Amino acid sequence: PIPPPPNLKGRQRRGSIVKVEEVGGRTEELLDRNAYVNINANWVNAKGAWLIHVVLILLGKIVVDTVPGMTQQISWTLVNTIYLALSYLMFHWVTGMPFDSELHGGAYDDLTLWEQIDDGAQYTPARKWLFTAPILLFLISTHYTSYDPWPFAINLTALIVLAIIPKLPQLHRQRVRFLAEDIASGAQTPVTPN
Amino acid sequence: MIPPSAPPNPDLSLSETSLAVGASGKNPKVFVTEHSEFGHCTNQSYRCVSQHSYANPVKAKKIEEPPYYILITAYFSYLILLCFGYLRDFLGKYFAKRHFTHIMPLNGYAPLNSGFDSSISRLKARVGDCVAPPVTGVAGRTILMLDRYSNDNNWTQIYTGTKTRALNMSSYNYLGFSQTHGGCADAVEESINLYGVSTCGSRLAGGSSDLHTMAEALVAKFAGTEDALISSMGFATNSTFIPALVSKGCLVISDELNHASIRTGVRQSGAQVRMFKHNDVENLDSLLRDVISQGQPRTHRPWRKILVIAEGLYSMEGTLVNLPAIIELKKRYKFYLFVDEAHSIGALGPHGRGVCDYFNINPHDIDVLMGTFTKSFGAAGGYIAGPKSLIDSLRLRGQSGPYAESMTPPVLSQIMASMASIMGVVPPNSSHSASSELAAPSSSVIHPGAISPVALPSWLRLPPSLYDGSEGRTRLLRLAFNSRYLHAGLSKLGFVTYGHPFSPIVPLLIFNFGKMSTFVRMMRTRSTPVVVVVVTYPATPLLKCRARFCVSAAHTKEDIDIVLRACDEVGDVLDLKHSRGERWHVEEICRRSVELVEGVASTQCA
Numbered sequence: 001p002i003p004p005p006p007n008l009k010g011r012q013r014r015g016s017i018v019k020v021e022e023v024g025g026r027t028e029e030l031l032d033r034n035a036y037v038n039i040n041a042n043w044v045n046a047k048g049a050w051l052i053h054v055v056l057i058l059l060g061k062i063v064v065d066t067v068p069g070m071t072q073q074i075s076w077t078l079v080n081t082i083y084l085a086l087s088y089l090m091f092h093w094v095t096g097m098p099f100d101s102e103l104h105g106g107a108y109d110d111l112t113l114w115e116q117i118d119d120g121a122q123y124t125p126a127r128k129w130l131f132t133a134p135i136l137l138f139l140i141s142t143h144y145t146s147y148d149p150w151p152f153a154i155n156l157t158a159l160i161v162l163a164i165i166p167k168l169p170q171l172h173r174q175r176v177r178f179l180a181e182d183i184a185s186g187a188q189t190p191v192t193p194n
Numbered sequence: 195m196i197p198p199s200a201p202p203n204p205d206l207s208l209s210e211t212s213l214a215v216g217a218s219g220k221n222p223k224v225f226v227t228e229h230s231e232f233g234h235c236t237n238q239s240y241r242c243v244s245q246h247s248y249a250n251p252v253k254a255k256k257i258e259e260p261p262y263y264i265l266i267t268a269y270f271s272y273l274i275l276l277c278f279g280y281l282r283d284f285l286g287k288y289f290a291k292r293h294f295t296h297i298m299p300l301n302g303y304a305p306l307n308s309g310f311d312s313s314i315s316r317l318k319a320r321v322g323d324c325v326a327p328p329v330t331g332v333a334g335r336t337i338l339m340l341d342r343y344s345n346d347n348n349w350t351q352i353y354t355g356t357k358t359r360a361l362n363m364s365s366y367n368y369l370g371f372s373q374t375h376g377g378c379a380d381a382v383e384e385s386i387n388l389y390g391v392s393t394c395g396s397r398l399a400g401g402s403s404d405l406h407t408m409a410e411a412l413v414a415k416f417a418g419t420e421d422a423l424i425s426s427m428g429f430a431t432n433s434t435f436i437p438a439l440v441s442k443g444c445l446v447i448s449d450e451l452n453h454a455s456i457r458t459g460v461r462q463s464g465a466q467v468r469m470f471k472h473n474d475v476e477n478l479d480s481l482l483r484d485v486i487s488q489g490q491p492r493t494h495r496p497w498r499k500i501l502v503i504a505e506g507l508y509s510m511e512g513t514l515v516n517l518p519a520i521i522e523l524k525k526r527y528k529f530y531l532f533v534d535e536a537h538s539i540g541a542l543g544p545h546g547r548g549v550c551d552y553f554n555i556n557p558h559d560i561d562v563l564m565g566t567f568t569k570s571f572g573a574a575g576g577y578i579a580g581p582k583s584l585i586d587s588l589r590l591r592g593q594s595g596p597y598a599e600s601m602t603p604p605v606l607s608q609i610m611a612s613m614a615s616i617m618g619v620v621p622p623n624s625s626h627s628a629s630s631e632l633a634a635p636s637s638s639v640i641h642p643g644a645i646s647p648v649a650l651p652s653w654l655r656l657p658p659s660l661y662d663g664s665e666g667r668t669r670l671l672r673l674a675f676n677s678r679y680l681h682a683g684l685s686k687l688g689f690v691t692y693g694h695p696f697s698p699i700v701p702l703l704i705f706n707f708g709k710m711s712t713f714v715r716m717m718r719t720r721s722t723p724v725v726v727v728v729v730t731y732p733a734t735p736l737l738k739c740r741a742r743f744c745v746s747a748a749h750t751k752e753d754i755d756i757v758l759r760a761c762d763e764v765g766d767v768l769d770l771k772h773s774r775g776e777r778w779h780v781e782e783i784c785r786r787s788v789e790l791v792e793g794v795a796s797t798q799c800a
Contacts, residue, residue: 027464034467035460037450037469067552099732100732
């Protein structure tokens, strides 16, 4: 077994391989988040923000179809996976806000766009649509691939890993960390418990 | 007194060297100076009463969206700016290191600015001569600007040594009390002789004086509440006293567009915050149902206190709070209400007592009334007015009491003099009908009413026109006319304006950031220069840059005509007229001004 790193020896605890950690749950961060309106995230409730998904998917399908030698199977699989990859990048990878982050005192720096929508409230209309849209696209793509095993497997895995699991309410503000060192430098201000 | 027969030519009064000879023996130089601080206007038709009519309510204008090409070109201009900014930074880091040290690590230190910040600061440098022009003298009806020019794109400015007197549409001077001559200025000088410039202590640590007690009683009488306290700084009134009202376990529901001082105070207090859409009472209603039924976040216990904070007049939008509807909600849900009357006190209402006066609502219906003296009273600082038990508690628990300096005596006397001028003083043993109001028992004090002479210190002597309140009433009427006239005039010219037609703040939408500096420079270099304020992101949304006119009772109708003609010409050059309503020619607007203003009040503005 791997010997524990020196800074853990005093605590008599082993470092974990996988750890699920909550971010952004402190009271101060909650209050800082509510100081101003979050313009980074409230566009999902604006007019046209739902329709744009359909429009972009159709445009993407047209662009992908122009590639010579493209069959319907590959085309729909590609559109599905590219949509899932880009929406994962936008909603679940990038954290923070491009504008006005100083107004919130850095309280949004650890939150992804999905977690910022509707101030963290679950089961809101915008979240229901964003959850449903990839599923509908998956159903359409499985219809057009005639349930071939390989494309089906690719589409289903991409759907579950990139769209379903990150959007679950149970994973709200949770981060999965692998072999995270529990580093606590002596200079860090102790955080008051909630 | 100024002779009514020969008002000076407004253009003439804007030059320092002209001498308008008055029929009285008054020194003509003083006469011209007074007119440059406060405009003289005897035309009785240029007067309006600021009052909300429940039978024929006037609402704020609906937000008009400009044509698509304006929005697209505005986005495009931001995009070009950002792209060029990033490109310049990128190339500058390699080829012109000397000028770009602020975005590169240096000597082991991290860069001073991020890439995005430095683009924004370069953006601000381009318009640097428009955002903070140095001025001198009092900011009254006109203002004296120090001329300067730049040879290196506004990184440095060189003073020419000359000064320009310009028409001032940029100062919060609603009732024109920003004057160096007059009753208030004399009272301030007298108070410095008696009290000095400071009481040298905080209020709870030896800095209280009888002047403070008198001033606070006067403010309470003005606002119509039992008691009031005064704080020496307007921002600090909110940021130090809101933490004394709410704390952890309480909920604050504040409007989306509330001022930074309110947000600072609420954040300091540790209370939970929820925001409702600007002036949207249905949204507030559904939010209240949500928060009251759910309770505190994790424990779902009931909230200790729910405080709804709204402003009387919003300074960026020019909208008024929908106070009657919020009072109805208050009766149903029983929350506490805090109204920040920073801009509306002294500027709204037939007696100048703010939004309560305007909507004819009893001030006792509102739990905490807060206001500032900076805008309508020509002073500084802020106050909180409310029931005596609340004010007694705030004096001890608010952070200003033990830690902040007490209000300085000259400013206190300016506050007392200007408030007394608005309220009017009834001499003792007079047969004036107002004396019957004072004979009423103290439990049923008539509000709003005049004050008795004992409310003012004996050394504070005001000239007769200020003392009996006639000058104050005239100023209120003039302000109401000027605000409605400018609002209606700009709408009829075709500009998109926001806000309530009666508000003394008139935002004119420019939409495109690139046009802002040109607007300011064109207005500033006219034959009668006009000084305006332009506001952009981050104070306003990205595409809604605006020029904000602050109307004053010191302006005359001719001054507003000058502004309308200037906007007409500049708006044609810059393509700013995107309103879809009816349009009149600017000379017709100037001719039919009274008819236009009456039309604003009688029809419902949709």
